[in-house]
Amino acid sequence: xxxxxxxxxxxxxxxxxxxxxxxxxxxxxxxxxxxxxxxxxxxxxxxxxxxxxxxxxxxxxxxxxxxxxxxxxxxxxxxxxxxxxxxxxxxxxxxxxxxxxxxxxxxxxxxxxxxxxxxx
Amino acid sequence: xxxxxxxxxxxxxxxxxxxxxxxxxxxxxxxxxxxxxxxxxxxxxxxxxxxxxxxxxxxxxxxxxxxxxxxxxxxxxxxxxxxxxxxxxxxxxxxxxxxxxxxxxxxxxxxxxxxxxxxxxxxxxxxxxxxxxxxxxxxxxxxxxxxxxxxxxxxxxxxxxxxxxxxxxxxxxxxxxxxxxxxxxxxxxxxxxxxxxxxxxxxxxxxxxxxxxxxxxxxxxxxxxxxxxxxxxxxxxxxxxxxxxxxxxxxxxxxxxxxxxxxxxxxxxxxxxxxxxxxxxxxxxxxxxx
Numbered sequence: 001x002x003x004x005x006x007x008x009x010x011x012x013x014x015x016x017x018x019x020x021x022x023x024x025x026x027x028x029x030x031x032x033x034x035x036x037x038x039x040x041x042x043x044x045x046x047x048x049x050x051x052x053x054x055x056x057x058x059x060x061x062x063x064x065x066x067x068x069x070x071x072x073x074x075x076x077x078x079x080x081x082x083x084x085x086x087x088x089x090x091x092x093x094x095x096x097x098x099x100x101x102x103x104x105x106x107x108x109x110x111x112x113x114x115x116x117x118x119x120x
Numbered sequence: 121x122x123x124x125x126x127x128x129x130x131x132x133x134x135x136x137x138x139x140x141x142x143x144x145x146x147x148x149x150x151x152x153x154x155x156x157x158x159x160x161x162x163x164x165x166x167x168x169x170x171x172x173x174x175x176x177x178x179x180x181x182x183x184x185x186x187x188x189x190x191x192x193x194x195x196x197x198x199x200x201x202x203x204x205x206x207x208x209x210x211x212x213x214x215x216x217x218x219x220x221x222x223x224x225x226x227x228x229x230x231x232x233x234x235x236x237x238x239x240x241x242x243x244x245x246x247x248x249x250x251x252x253x254x255x256x257x258x259x260x261x262x263x264x265x266x267x268x269x270x271x272x273x274x275x276x277x278x279x280x281x282x283x284x285x286x287x288x289x290x291x292x293x294x295x296x297x298x299x300x301x302x303x304x305x306x307x308x309x310x311x312x313x314x315x316x317x318x319x320x321x322x323x324x325x326x327x328x329x330x331x332x333x334x335x336x337x338x339x340x341x342x343x344x345x346x347x348x349x350x351x352x353x354x355x356x357x358x359x360x361x362x363x364x365x366x367x368x369x370x371x372x373x374x375x376x377x378x379x380x381x382x383x384x385x386x387x388x389x390x391x392x393x394x395x396x397x398x399x400x401x402x403x404x405x406x407x408x409x410x
Contacts, residue, residue: 049199049200049216050199050200050201050213050216051200053200053203053213053216054200054203056203057194057203057204060204060205060206075213075216078211079203079205079211080205082205082206082209082211083205083206083209084206
């Protein structure tokens, strides 16, 4: 299973980034091969809006089957839900710890956006 | 001739001046309320309101059966208004769309269709004396104020009066640009405070970039020798009128009355002000009717 995590660094020792749309990197962790790949959360520089939508697009294109982040707003939630990617919430802990909690099914799945949108 | 009444700072008296200027020159003016996020010129006169005209803009609609999942529409969108959630599954976020039309052009398979969506209204207001005001209103929940402003200005009658007065939105952002870009002359209303001066400087900078001529009006003036007056002298800007602070004007305003109701002696100075704008626009005076 491929799990996308929002992160402030580029290794599994880095902390989870609680922001989704404006996180620095995504780490894609493959639980079968234990391989990780780092995806930069590049945003269109002239877009002042829709960071969450674009970040969700990165997660979908990476082929992730689950996402772990700190929060998720309404637009990103809509995109990820349409793509069938479940979202799990975690605090800003080291990713190794977050993945352990995920394995133990100790992370809550988000059933609705937990923060307000930044626009409209 | 189109005269925009604008300001950097909000609450300096744009609407007060626009209305007073309109009332002092009613036989040669049409008033356009382009402050579409909160139009309020209509509150001060007993207008007869005409039916509303909808303002629409194109929003993409996704047609799944035509989609080949190439995602070119998503790539084309510079505003993140489209997302691809999977094969033949494009999501549209209408509230982020700027109606640029990029996605319609980018899609090679006719899977994106234009649908007109209402984002605001335009109303023609006619007073009992036959004065005319065009008012634009941005719909609740919509953010594309410049489109509503541009459409409002297009609704000014062709056989218009000699002068079109444009009550502009505050600030110096795209709404301000949309309201002043077609103007022949701009009156910048400000107050003699550090905030007033700061935002006036921003507005001047924007107008200079737009190559618009302008003059400055100080509202609620407490002493004639103030920071705006000093700034204008220093930079050679036209300071054409200072309206003193007046409890009488404020009381009239709070009761829904315009400035001339409180102080009719402003009628002549405000007629002169418009003549001065006309002279500035057209020094030879050939096309000016009064």
